[in-house]
Amino acid sequence: MLVPIFYLVLRATEADFGTVASLVFRPRTGQLLLNTTALVAGVLILATAIAAPLAWLTTRTSLKGRRIAHILVVLPLAVPGYVMAYALIGLSGYYGFMNTLFGWTFPRPQGWLGATLALSLYTYPYIYLNLRAALGSIDASLEESARALGASPREVFFRVTLPYLRPALFSGWLVVGLYVIGDFGAVALMRYEVFSYALYTQYAAAYDRIYAAWLALIMITIAVSVIWWESKLREGAHFARTGTGSGVRSSLSSLSTLPSVAAWGFIALVALASLGLPVSVLAFWLSAEPLLPSLPALLTSFWHSVSVAVPSALLAGALALPVAVMAVRYPSPLSSAINRLAFIGYAVPPLAFALAFVFISLGFARPLYQSHLLLVIAYSLAFLALALGPIRAALYLARPSLEEAARSLGYSPLSVVAHVVFPLIRRGVIGGMVLVFVIAMKELPIAFLLAPTGYRSLAITLFSRTSEGMLVNAAPYAAAIIIFSGLFVGVVLRHEAKHD
Template sequence: MLIAAPPQRSARRRPSLPLARLLFSGLGLAVAGLMVLPLVYLLLRASEAEPAQVAALLWRWRTVELLANTAALTVGVLTLSTLIALPLAWLLSRTNLHGRRWLNLLAVLPLAVPGYVMAYALIGLAGNYGFLNQTIGVTIPRPQGLWGATLALSLYCYPYLYLNLRAAFAGLEASLEETARALGASPRQVFRRVTLPHLMPALMAGWLVVGLYVLGDFGAVALMRFRVFSYVIYQQYAIAYDLLYSAWLSLILIAIALLVVWVESRLRQGQHYSGSGTGSGRPLAPLRLPAWGQVLGLLFAIAVATAALGLPVAVLSFWISRGVSQATWQGLLGSFGQSLSVAAPAALLAGLMAIPVAVLAVRFPGRLSRWVNRLSFVGYAVPALAFALAFVFFTLRSAPWLYQTHGLLVLVYALAFLALAIGPIRSALYQARPAIEEAARALGLGPLASFRRATLPLIQPGLVAAVVLVFVTVMKELPIAFLLAPPGFRPLAIQMFSRTSEGMLVEAAPYAAAIIAFSALAVGVVLRRDRERPQTTAMPAAPAPSLSTSPPPCR
């Protein structure tokens, strides 16, 4: 007589893997739903208008003007940023320029000076009472309009391109250029026909990041009084209170941003830039610059650092030295506390929401995880002002008790900067071996317990980096706070922007200095991650979402 053996303990534990996948899938879908629900509601709310009314709104000359201004600003910033970043990356990556290590640090540090702070520096430079007139007796007109906004945003955004190009130059193989030279190509032809095509992925990734930032920027264009979509959306909502027109302008801006992302992804499809041979490629040897090349290269790198970093520091120091009242310093402490009250919980919430999205992408790849991952980047790809306005419409109609509350502001911050948190956590999960989780489950732990006790300690550095990035980004964020801040809520960014708009440059200087200090923390985290990243990795690269490439560290 055969007696059936009792089921083994390991057999009873076998359903733990599907249970873990179901749990993380549910959490990931909840995050994706929170991300897209207000945007869908914004579309439904805007579509309630009559077709004739919509046509009259969209075919205004003002709308055409906004489209032309936005396109001109985006093209201008991309052009000027490329003219700065490309030669700078070549000098610091491909040549033996003296002081490359320090010059590289100076090339990245302008990320700590947000666009609206850079605009403040340019404004504080001009006029009869400006920095130039008071120090060397030179008076320049107040920067404004297209050229002022282009200059302010380019000096802030060029490091995004620089970081991408520097990595691309470091990854080039020596055999590519050597083969072209052996075939008789001149150095200029080698750069144009060999090097530049291999830099296109880095250029497109950087252009995407810069373009999305310019489309969503509010502070710099508002201070420069340049009418683009984001600036007029705020005016129509906050001043004219034309909700319908602001909704349709937001949808146009969202459509432009998503179109830019789609075009960039289509251009990348089917492109291959790796070598076809076996083995690892030999890196390029640094080019030896002659004496005059060293001088010109140093002058160019120092000029860029002076304009993007030295200028705002000098202007801020000048205006602070003019005498800041005791009340301003006390207000600075109060604003710091208010900024901290939303930045800390938003950073923690973003880190928690990023965990299931990253786990789905790494441990349970598939169609569902791909869509959850893509939708999680929507908040960063969509311009901040339009994203915030979607929550305004959603809460006014569906949850009025939530409108202009501290909790709503924290939630929107976490969703808007969720992409910043996903990257470090996802990278840490790729480096954490799944065998450790499997061993924990084999010892009798459930899916949550095995993740908490085995996986979470391994990804803790990535989680900390994610929280820090979101924290310092929220500390300096402006457009979302303008639309969703509770009554009386005056964080650092709003205080600095409001005082600059009113011409109170002395009172605005301490707030701008505090914003730069906290932004420098984000740059420090990025530089540390870049320095600790291994040159060769054994783990597969994270799949790039179709809605965005790796997001920039600061918005």
């Protein structure tokens, strides 16, 4: 985790101070900072405006069909941001979906508005899931006490309910904010210049790799600042009940016919925009040409994606297992530090992380440059946190007494891990590797910088053909990505169902 970042810093500081100052403090860098800030703010505002009412409707009201509504608003997680951007682009233009079917011609969405729409429609479920979990766990007796003391419904919401939702909001905003800072596909297709897009063009054009390194460091600094501010805002907050008695579930607000119709209208509008739109546009472009001739190329891209995703998932699981065992079974300052370092790859913007691997491979591991092995290593480190979470959770639930009994019977530490620990946490290990596999199948930014010559994954092929205006040829790849991304959504929905 640390060596690539160190090498990135080393490369960025090769130039003298005057050159660095002229690069970092040029007007373009300020404009990129404004654009990135505007995009993050726009996505957070729009995604929250979509997610908050949905979370309230599915947890606090007697709305009929709440389970169906929940599934409909989570399913857009299967449509990555760059696929959503493809759908918005395919909707517009003279030969687009709307003009062909209805005779309505729309200009191509681009810039801040296009990128904000595409990313908001993809990321709002992350905020929704956090708010839904928080709304479902608030102790209703607190709200009842506030009403009994004379507080109006508005005062109860702002003085009792909203403060309890703050950790969930911050958590959702952190995930979405970090994703938007590091996104490349949607902003590139929408032609909106933010740090990630500028970093790629700077690196690809190869006019100044030092400036590319500084752009990467600025992205890392922004990401770290976001994480730091999120932790500071949560610092010192206490939300658990301290009095006697047990918590009470919130009562459901009854909806009459008209509000119920309006609620379902809002849910339908969100579902049509975030799920119906990409599916309809995909179906339109898939019907434009026979699918059979494109199957060989599609299968080749699928194999390319699998050939990296499978070993990346296996390596991430193998790396996460000892980290999780150290963090849970052998707590110490060292194990705590290693556990935190495991999250660096996921927190650092993908293009910055990939550029660090480019520099380190060109510096003293040139045979690794543009190899499958380098891409697998980068993926396994970037998504190590995803594999670590389920394994660590399973270890917390495994009884240490079984391991102690095995050691008392003469088993070595490795034998205890192989014969006792691993069988107990097998589901967690498999679950973590499945998450890494699904994410790696649709990953774009890291693959764009580190892809070996001739490597054409589903995501790379879709992006390349969409950026060249070949929407018909890109449609099968978009459909394949949605199908495989659906695996991730299935995991989320299954987890949610277990805890309902």
